[in-house]
Each structure stands twice: as structure tokens, then as C-alpha cells.
Amino acid sequence: MNQTPAALDDAGLTRLAREIAAANPVFFLDYDGTLTPIMPRPEMAQLDPDMRLRVERLAGRCPVAVVSGRDLENVRQMVGIPGIAFAGSHGLDIDAPSGRQRLGEPFRPALKRAIPALEGALAGIEGALVEPKLYAVTVHTRLVDPALKPRVGEVVHDVLAGEPTLRHMAGKEMHELRPELDWDKGKAILHLIEAEGWGGHYPVVLGDDVTDEDAFIAVKGRGLGIRVDDGSGRPTAATVVLPDIPSVGRFLDAVVAALG
Numbered sequence: 001m002n003q004t005p006a007a008l009d010d011a012g013l014t015r016l017a018r019e020i021a022a023a024n025p026v027f028f029l030d031y032d033g034t035l036t037p038i039m040p041r042p043e044m045a046q047l048d049p050d051m052r053l054r055v056e057r058l059a060g061r062c063p064v065a066v067v068s069g070r071d072l073e074n075v076r077q078m079v080g081i082p083g084i085a086f087a088g089s090h091g092l093d094i095d096a097p098s099g100r101q102r103l104g105e106p107f108r109p110a111l112k113r114a115i116p117a118l119e120g121a122l123a124g125i126e127g128a129l130v131e132p133k134l135y136a137v138t139v140h141t142r143l144v145d146p147a148l149k150p151r152v153g154e155v156v157h158d159v160l161a162g163e164p165t166l167r168h169m170a171g172k173e174m175h176e177l178r179p180e181l182d183w184d185k186g187k188a189i190l191h192l193i194e195a196e197g198w199g200g201h202y203p204v205v206l207g208d209d210v211t212d213e214d215a216f217i218a219v220k221g222r223g224l225g226i227r228v229d230d231g232s233g234r235p236t237a238a239t240v241v242l243p244d245i246p247s248v249g250r251f252l253d254a255v256v257a258a259l260g
């Protein structure tokens with residue numbers, strides 16, 4: 001892990017954007033915390049129209065994929081840009097011009113049991129939100145009384161104990177139950193590079209969360225990981241850090257301008 005990735009001011013950001021544009025890039029963009037600020041509830045994290053326009057302009061100039069922990073159809077609808085590639089459920093569900101890959105399909109029966117079990121067991125805990133996805137289920141704790149958060153964790157682990165084909169993953173104020181598969185955002189990105197014929201492009205990954213670290217590692221040595229700082233001070237495998245989401249906007253503007 002790189003403890004101290006390079007922090008960029010606006011001049012450095014413009015310089016980096018020009019270098020990237022000259023390298024024939026392909027962009028892999030995370031959604032929550034990267035294109036949109038973290039909000040109290042998932043449905044509140046709507047994409048700002050200016051950010052949508054930037055991503056749209058970028059996609060008019062080079063390949064772009066949105067790689068998210070969200071359900072694929074949900075993030076596709078939130079982004080609202082047709083024709084680009086999407087990976088949902090942390091890469092377990094991919095829809096790209098080359099076709100669809102649904103690695104989570106064999107785990108649907110387990111998820112169909114786990115989702116109502118979680119909804120039932122958490123119904124009495126105010127603020128606990130269950131977000132069902134095609135290939136995972138997320139339990140959000142952001143709105144739960146801090147004293148009750150450990151109880152939410154216990155419920156999640158109780159349900160997990162009955163589902164050996166699922167595993168637990170933690171994120172920002174959330175627990176996720178997902179398929180017990182050796183697959184992550186990094187593997188999804190490498191799959192997309194191969195399947196879409198993007199091997200001649202320079203992969204640039206933007207992300208903020210723990211699950212984006214797999215993506216930074218996947219492109220290390222052949223591309224660039226850019227972490228959007230979330231103030232956690234967490235070590236990262238990214239090479240560069242952007243201080244916030246507005247700087248992501250300025251960076252994408254600079255790349256678009258440099259691509260012409």
C-alpha cells in the first residue's frame with residue numbers, strides 16, 4: 001500500500017490530465033463518493049447534472065465504464081448515460097458493448113432467502129435500511145442510533161451463518177452479504193479491458209472506498225489509480241489523491257479539454 005499518494009493542486013491536476021489524455025485513456029469510475037457525495041440514504045445520491053455532462057463528454061472522447069457496488073440497473077439509471085459500460089454489485093454484473101456477464105446468478109437463491117430474512121429481523125431497528133441488489137444485499141447503518149449499530153451487525157452475521165455461499169463485506173456505514181466468489185472490482189476491470197479490446201488504452205481508475213483498492217491494484221504498473229479523499233486517512237494503493245468531489249469535476253473537465 002502506498003501510504004502517501006501524491007496530492008494534487010489545480011496546476012498539477014491540469015498537468016496530469018494532459019499526460020493522461022496523451023496516453024489514450026480508458027476511464028473506470030466509481031459512483032458513490034467519487035461522482036456523487038455520500039448522502040444519508042442511497043436514493044439521495046443523485047448525480048449532479050454538471051457531473052453527468054462531464055462524464056458524457058468524456059465518454060464521447062474515450063471509453064468509459066462505471067464500476068459500482070450498486071445494483072447494475074440502479075447505477076445505470078442514476079448515471080443516465082446510454083452506451084457506456086457498467087459493472088454493478090462490485091463487478092459481479094457487467095453490461096458492456098461486448099455483452100453481459102452475470103457471475104452472481106448461481107447465488108440468487110441464497111440472496112432470495114437472505115433478503116427477506118434481513119428485512120424481517122431488522123424491521124424493529126429504526127433507520128436500518130436493507131438495499132436488495134441482484135447479486136448482493138446491503139444493510140445500511142448510517143441512520144441507526146449508534147447504540148444499536150452492533151445489534152445490526154449481529155443480525156447480519158446471524159443471517160450469514162445460515163448461508164454458507166455468501167460472505168460478509170464492510171463498506172461505508174454498511175454491511176454487505178455477497179457471493180463467496182473470488183471476484184472484485186479489479187477483476188471486473190481486467191475483464192472489461194480484455195472483453196472490450198481496451199488493451200491498447202491507459203486505464204485510469206477513480207474511486208474512494210475500500211473496494212476500489214482492488215481496482216487500484218489491478219491497474220498498478222499499467223495505468224493509474226486516483227483516490228478521492230474521504231478524510232478517513234486509510235492507506236491506499238492509489239498513486240494520486242484528489243481532495244474532494246469538486247476536484248474530480250475539475251479533473252474530468254481538464255481531461256475532456258485535453259482530449260479535444
Ligand SMILES: O=P(O)(O)OC[C@H]1O[C@H](O[C@H]2O[C@H](CO)[C@@H](O)[C@H](O)[C@H]2O)[C@H](O)[C@@H](O)[C@@H]1O
Binds near residue numbers: 032
Ligand atoms: O462502489 P460505489 O459506487 O461507491 O458503491 C458503494 C456503495 O454505495 C452506496 O452506499 C454508500 O453511499 C450511500 C449514498 O451516499 C450512503 O448512504 C451509504 O452509507 C454508503 O455506504 C450504495 O447504496 C451501496 O449499494 C454501494 O455498495
